[in-house]
Amino acid sequence: MPVLRSRVIPPTKPEIEPLKHPANKIEPATPARTWDTTRPASSGDDDGGDAGRKRKLDVSENLLGLEGGDREGFLNLRSGKKVIKRIGETDGGNSVDGKEKEKGKEKMDFEEVRMLREVSKDGVDVDKLDIKQNADGSCNEKRRRRFGREEKGKAKLIDEHSTVNGSEFINLDLELGTKHSEENVGSVSEPRKEQRVDKKSSVRLSESRMEQFRDIARQNASKFAYFNVEENHLSDDNERLVVADGEVEREIEDWPGPFSTAMKIVRDREKKLNGGQRIGSLDPKKKSNSSILWIPRKGQRQGPKLIIPSLKELSMKILVQNADAITSLEHVPDALRHKLSFMLCDSRQMNSHFLNLLFSGSPTEIRLRDCSWLTEQEFTKAFVSCDTKNLTVLQLDRCGRCMPDYILLSTLASSLNSLPSLTTLSICGACRISDVGFKALVTSAPALRSINLSQCSLLSSTSVDILADKLGSFIQELYINDCQSLNAMLILPALRKLKHLEVLSVAGIETVTDEFVRGFVYACGHNMKELILTDCVKLTDFSLKVIAETCPRLCTLDLSNLYKLTDFGIGYLANGCQAIQTLKLCRNAFSDEAIAAFLETAGEPLKELSLNNVRKVADNTALSLAKRSNKLVNLDLSWCRNLSDEALGLIVDSCLSLRMLKLFGCSQITNAFLDGHSNPDVQIIGLKMSPVLEHIKRNPCFRWVPAAENYERAADCTKLTQNLMDFTILETPTT
């Protein structure tokens, strides 16, 4: 979390409004007017930043109102008289004006003439020229002082904006005055800036010092600058990604490799199809954009397959309703125990009675998806009666309430080796466990292979160090989603020691950068099977490049919300990771051709694919899916509005293994597809009103299989999840 500190640059969330950003270099309407880049977007104080942004919003409205040609307002800016007044009033309030004047003074002659003109037009005091001179002098000082404040990083966002003419903002370019390698720079803007600077340099006084200040501010400003995710997203076609250490891949055709071949094939195919007649249009009146040939099945379609409730489900339903009457869970296999436990947790009927049943005897696996109802006393009491010597799997998710350090020390970590057989542990949401408690836990479970520490917000890099020291050579799966106190670069040395790591999830940790990914995969990439990088928004194509080079056995990759990735990244992946079975893309900026080429190259082994909100997906992808994806079981095409009925029909009829198709937000799909496709096994979700919750995938701590060596089984586990989800359709808790 960003902390108010001077000079230290807090990690800022990239959000944004470049248009309103003062640190941006403005392309002024009037050449004389230039903004000072020393104005940072915000100080280290987030509130200030937020408030500033809010103010900016308000301001822009004012400005727009002004823009219509409120000469009065415009004039006020120019009139020296007003400037002086403001200098008196607020400290920095008019320093902007002062700065304007400063810059303006290079164009002094022009400006003066203009001002004089305006003055004479509006009949304001003609002496303003002299006043202006004075103002300049005093403003100069003001400005210097203001620089001083800014240099200290304490500059606050002030209302100067209200004094500025709207047209300036309108003409603001997306120029983040930045030398920051990761940011996109309107490269054209740089030379312009330089020109302007050159012009100014001809002027006297503290020009050199101004330059210095400007440079310093320019360097700092980039770190304060925000940029709009959406703006970024939309304009990505024109952006050049500059990679962290300066490597830049420019031409996709320059590569050798199957991906570029595939891209050519895709493009040729598209040309051929589009060149030919438009065929496959179902409705002759409606102009079909799709050039895919798909003829829907005519005739009466067999009704949806009747789902006969199985005996197991029926009896489970009754058990869940009468959970309190169960006296013993002896001889009940673990899978059934888990199912019962999950159903009870989901319907909030889980209580300490059932908990005791689960803990009694010498259980081998205990899974509780939700422990938020559990109090400390209940947990302690239940655990005391538990013989943990055979316990191999322990899942206590959302146990923050009942698991502070002292409870941990008195139960799970009560003695060295108190959990001798434990291989899988999940304590998601254990927000009260600190490094001390974690250390005790690790020492009492020496056989751990898989550990899930998601949302354990107090754990710091010390914990990861301890983990690496004690269990470094055994750990195979590590989930540290959303651990806010972990800094990616600080834990990198410890992570590099985990030589047998197969699954790593760093979802939600914002400090994950390309450097981190590179450092990690170079050490551990050869064994990696699953990488979850959701929400690590700083990552760029470079990360995909290194992953493709070093992780040949990668089976699962989650790249949701990584908007900086481009087609180059997908290209690297296609060339390098040919064994991917589960690929999750969400809100990425990949193009239709790139995804199609990826599928052509590396799409054969895919079992689960999510293209949620990858908006550019269209016919090319559909054709490639139909051709290549024989093993595909789960497909998510939500929000892909460019897919037509024909395209979907082709996909569904060709992917014979397909069982689940998600189409949320695809309002362009009509009954022509729904009734016309001939795949009887596929379940289509998201179009009509259907119970939605069942199809939400749970967090990985449930889905993964404890024995990580049986990786093939993990795919079956997806089915297990699905079955469970199907089951809850019947259950539909009424609470």
Added chain:
Amino acid sequence: MKKEDTVKLISAEGFEFVISKEAAMVSQTIRNMLTSPGGFAETEHGEVTFPEISTTILEKICQYFYWSLQYSRGKETDFHIEPELTLELMMAANYLHT
């Protein structure tokens, strides 16, 4: 019913339940047992023994088979299960994959 159309399910206590093959096939496990190529005794004689399943449970299971056939033909009724049986029934159903 003809002999060829039936199978015999034998419980732990030795009770024999004779049901139609179609009904028995509702259970995936039994279906595999009866149709697997391999010359198993079950396939030949059409008899399957369940040493872990008690009589009451096996009886309920057979009732479920017929109910399931009825359901798939359109007659959708409720299948009542006595609560005392549910735990064991669940385990048996899990084993029989039904």
